Amino acid sequence: MFGFLKGLKITFAQLAHKKVTLQYPDVMPNWGERYRGVHKFYAEKCIVCNQCARICPTSCISLSGSKREDKKLHIDTYDINFEICILCDLCTEVCPTEAIQMTDRFELATYSRVDLYKNIYWLDENARKHDGIIESEGRTHAGGEK
Amino acid sequence: MGEIRTEEMLMNIGPQHPSTHGVLRVVVKVDGEIIKEADPVVGYLHRGTEKLAEDLQYTQIIPYTDRMDYLSSMVNNHAIVNAVERAMDLEVPERAEYLRIIVVELNRVMSHLVFLGTYLLDLGAMTPFLYAFADREQVVDFFNRLCGARLTYNYMRVGGVKWDTPDGWLDDVKKFVPYMRSQMGMFHELVTGNEIFLERVKGIGKFDAETALNYAMSGINLRSTGFNWDLRKNKPYSIYDRFDFNVIVGENGDCFDRYMCHMNEIMESLKIVEQALEQIPEGPVMGKVPKILRVPAGEYYSAIEGTRGELGVYIVSEGKDKPYRLKFRRPSFINLQLLPQQLKGQSMANLIAILGAVDIVLGEVDA
Numbered sequence: 001m002f003g004f005l006k007g008l009k010i011t012f013a014q015l016a017h018k019k020v021t022l023q024y025p026d027v028m029p030n031w032g033e034r035y036r037g038v039h040k041f042y043a044e045k046c047i048v049c050n051q052c053a054r055i056c057p058t059s060c061i062s063l064s065g066s067k068r069e070d071k072k073l074h075i076d077t078y079d080i081n082f083e084i085c086i087l088c089d090l091c092t093e094v095c096p097t098e099a100i101q102m103t104d105r106f107e108l109a110t111y112s113r114v115d116l117y118k119n120i121y122w123l124d125e126n127a128r129k130h131d132g133i134i135e136s137e138g139r140t141h142a143g144g145e146k
Numbered sequence: 147m148g149e150i151r152t153e154e155m156l157m158n159i160g161p162q163h164p165s166t167h168g169v170l171r172v173v174v175k176v177d178g179e180i181i182k183e184a185d186p187v188v189g190y191l192h193r194g195t196e197k198l199a200e201d202l203q204y205t206q207i208i209p210y211t212d213r214m215d216y217l218s219s220m221v222n223n224h225a226i227v228n229a230v231e232r233a234m235d236l237e238v239p240e241r242a243e244y245l246r247i248i249v250v251e252l253n254r255v256m257s258h259l260v261f262l263g264t265y266l267l268d269l270g271a272m273t274p275f276l277y278a279f280a281d282r283e284q285v286v287d288f289f290n291r292l293c294g295a296r297l298t299y300n301y302m303r304v305g306g307v308k309w310d311t312p313d314g315w316l317d318d319v320k321k322f323v324p325y326m327r328s329q330m331g332m333f334h335e336l337v338t339g340n341e342i343f344l345e346r347v348k349g350i351g352k353f354d355a356e357t358a359l360n361y362a363m364s365g366i367n368l369r370s371t372g373f374n375w376d377l378r379k380n381k382p383y384s385i386y387d388r389f390d391f392n393v394i395v396g397e398n399g400d401c402f403d404r405y406m407c408h409m410n411e412i413m414e415s416l417k418i419v420e421q422a423l424e425q426i427p428e429g430p431v432m433g434k435v436p437k438i439l440r441v442p443a444g445e446y447y448s449a450i451e452g453t454r455g456e457l458g459v460y461i462v463s464e465g466k467d468k469p470y471r472l473k474f475r476r477p478s479f480i481n482l483q484l485l486p487q488q489l490k491g492q493s494m495a496n497l498i499a500i501l502g503a504v505d506i507v508l509g510e511v512d513a
Binding site: 002004006007010011014020031032033034035036055057086087088089090093102 | 202203205206207208209210213273277280283290291292293294295298300308309312332335336339340341342
């Protein structure tokens with residue numbers, strides 16, 4: 001009986017404490033700088049070295065490039081299959097030019113599995129939410145073109 | 147009036163059942179309220195980690211280990227990188243070693259807090275779960291700031307760790323240690339002295355050290371029987387020999403002892419974190435490692451003290467950049483083996499109490 005009263009005491013003491021929960025869809029969490037969310041791809045930085053595709057444990061990255069007038073390789077297509085991507089960050093770790101980076105976006109739910117194939121346009125427009133520069137919602141390139 | 151006639155009945159607990167902590171199915175034969183036979187069925191979460199690893203380079207295996215025991219990913223990371231480093235005879239920078247110890251011990255605290263919360267939830271107490279998760283959230287937040295993920299950290303690399311600490315991280319951890327200590331006092335007051343709780347766990351699910359050893363049990367399940375065996379002390383790996391801490395052992399090997407071992411181990415882990423924070427040197431966090439990791443041909447076994455017991459990694463290498471065979475000795479799976487014997491003759495209500503105290507994570511049981 002005594003232990004039960006002790007429990008009640010602690011519960012009442014808790015009333016004075018600050019709330020620790022976040023009203024999620026209304027209040028977005030700030031995940032910080034290192035958060036490993038959905039990728040952002042900088043097409044102009046990519047040198048088509050293929051290292052990200054090779055290090056990927058689930059082989060979810062596929063890319064292709066071609067030589068242009070300046071005799072350098074340029075990226076043509078860059079697709080990430082988010083059905084199998086495990087957001088492990090190894091691709092950004094090996095990228096020599098930091099062309100592929102991770103943002104703090106994490107909401108990947110879609111109505112169709114096809115929408116989880118993200119192409120170069122979608123990945124290029126994707127951006128960190130907390131920088132507040134671009135948000136790709138409502139844009140036309142919604143992926144699914146593969 | 148004669149005795150009530152009862153009939154044996156076959157019943158499935160799980161695979162979708164909140165108290166089996168994942169997707170464990172227990173087929174029980176009950177006579178009224180008493181369990182005659184229990185048979186755990188595993189494999190619902192099998193993803194073939196070991197088979198997948200045969201096709202992956204050693205760095206690529208690390209994110210897969212995150213998903214084995216998903217409550218203590220840092221510990222799993224440590225197991226695989228430690229095994230590869232030992233096999234390749236690699237040097238790890240001091241600071242990286244200390245960072246590893248800090249995150250591994252914080253992870254142990256975090257994992258035991260989940261045990262505390264969910265175990266009490268299994269037994270019907272709602273409040274401790276909320277308090278435990280509120281405290282756990284702080285550690286999750288530390289890890290998020292450190293490596294950018296809340297559950298699947300992928301933090302360690304062969305030869306070091308991926309990130310150095312962000313600004314103020316070590317100070318925040320330093321502040322967290324005394325806070326967590328005071329919280330433990332609160333938990334003891336709230337739970338340990340509660341008569342209903344004691345009634346549910348004292349003397350339940352007993353086994354002795356000999357049985358535990360025969361079943362190759364390890365971790366808290368073995369130590370709760372009074373057998374002193376902790377790899378951090380008995381076979382020190384990494385830099386554990388530099389820290390002063392006690393190995394927590396129980397007496398009776400019942401559910402209450404297992405609960406107390408978890409609680410006291412949190413305190414010991416905090417002790418290690420505190421010492422590591424004092425000793426941590428400046429310096430690089432990544433050592434010199436070859437670009438492509440090739441483990442020399444041969445067979446290697448090395449184990450670390452995981453959250454739930456001896457977490458071993460057995461590598462068979464042919465000298466290539468991928469293992470020929472990789473075997474994880476997963477403590478949850480081995481600790482679960484005693485369950486049928488433990489459950490025999492117990493009541494249905496005790497099933498949950500006993501299963502919860504074994505502290506399994508199904509990701510690790512099925513791997």
